[in-house]
Amino acid sequence: MRVQLRFRSAKLAATATATAVLLAGCGGSEEESGARGGPEKKTITVAGLPLADVAALHIAIDRGLFEKEGLNVRVQPVQQSVQALPALAHGQVDVIGGANFVTFLQAREKGTLATRVLAEGARNAPHMMDVLVPADSKIKGPRDLKGKKVAVNILNNIQSLTLNAVLGKAGAGLPEYRQVPFPQMGSVLERGQVDAVHAAEPFLTALKRELKARTVVDGNAAPTAGLPLSGYVTTDTFIDKYPKTAAAFQRAITAAQAVAAKDRGAVAKALPGYTKIKPAEAAAIGLPDYPATSSAAQLKRLISLMRTQKLLTKDLDPAAVLYQPAR
Structure with a gap:
């Protein structure tokens, strides 16, 4: 459903x-x-x-x-x-x-x-723009996102900019981004069209509630904090x-x-x-x-x-x- x-x-x-x-x-x-x-x-x-x-x-x-x-x-x-x-x-x-x-x-x-x-x-700020995956995903942390399909609201913008910086600092490889408006991220994640979504609040909380999605990257990590x-x-x-x-x-x-x-x-x-x-x-x-x-x-x-x-x-x-x- x-x-x-x-x-x-x-x-x-x-x-x-x-x-x-x-x-x-x-x-x-x-x-x-x-x-x-x-x-x-x-x-x-x-x-x-x-x-x-x-x-x-x-x-x-x-x-x-x-x-x-x-x-x-x-x-x-x-x-x-x-x-x-x-x-x-x-x-x-x-x-x-x-x-x-x-x-x-x-x-x-x-x-x-x-x-x-x-x-x-x-x-x-902490946990206001995180990367989420389905509850049963094998993705556990930043290094697992290399080459994976990650939904962002707009391509080549604030989400990919900050996530690239966080992953680079962690020594992790970069994902492949897909443009998906925030309200549609739940649907594409549920259907398996993407491996993860980079969501902002209040969509972040809604995805956790509706899909039991879990956080694998806090978007406020170095060097993008604040x-x-x-x-x-x-x-x-x-x-x-x-x-x-x-x-x-x-x-x-x-x-x-x-x-x-x-x-x-x-x-x-x-x-x-x-x-x-x-x-x-x-x-x-x-x-x-x-x-x-x-x-x-x-x-x-x-x-x-x-x-x-x-x-x-x-x-x-x-x-x-x-x-x-x-x-």
Whole structure:
């Protein structure tokens, strides 16, 4: 019997359809002139992933932190941040929440989309992004993954980047990666189409519950411990056109990140509302670290690792990537 992970995002269509929905359904945000010093655009759309990474986004909405800044934030669910890239480029989506940094750093380097990080969302932490195998698998540890088929949400991205680094440090060989959206990982693992899955929370906990899958690699091992993974990304065009809006969003999400960093209960309360994970599981899953402030030094670690694995061809200045509002 096929396991169906019960998440809203599992009902989304394939990438092309999801992109079309974003382009068709997220447009038309009314631009309003706020009071003096207020945001130029009061209603903004955020493409949000169903991951623990974006808990602060929902905390900010629930606690009125955006409203306090004069913003009305609408969330458009999306399975993969790359699905929202066309919509972001066309201004139909203003921000991508849970955007994996690898994709957006590559887009900036290549000049395909001038992206900027409004705020970090999540950093690597113990058992929030692990490699799982079926309970009866012969795979016992990192060295057993050499040549095996491992599912990742997006190819040549944050998951393979971090897992390659962990396996390299352990002296283990590399697997063969297969692109499988998080909501479908349970099905392909159960059918034996892959040998293992590299899953992030809350999908990680759901796979353990539904399939009795077990962990063979903690994705937070050296040298990726505490590495920046994802955040809230927009474009230079949006910032140039709406600087007060960008600053207001940054203030609200930074305040929410501080809440998430200190109050696990607030994260546990938010998770069931947008991931459909059970409340009891939300209180126990492995969460990422939620940095209250973004760090150029930490982002430099990610850029250096990407350079090592040839996912970037040149160094990027992390200070230029991180948005700093004018004083």
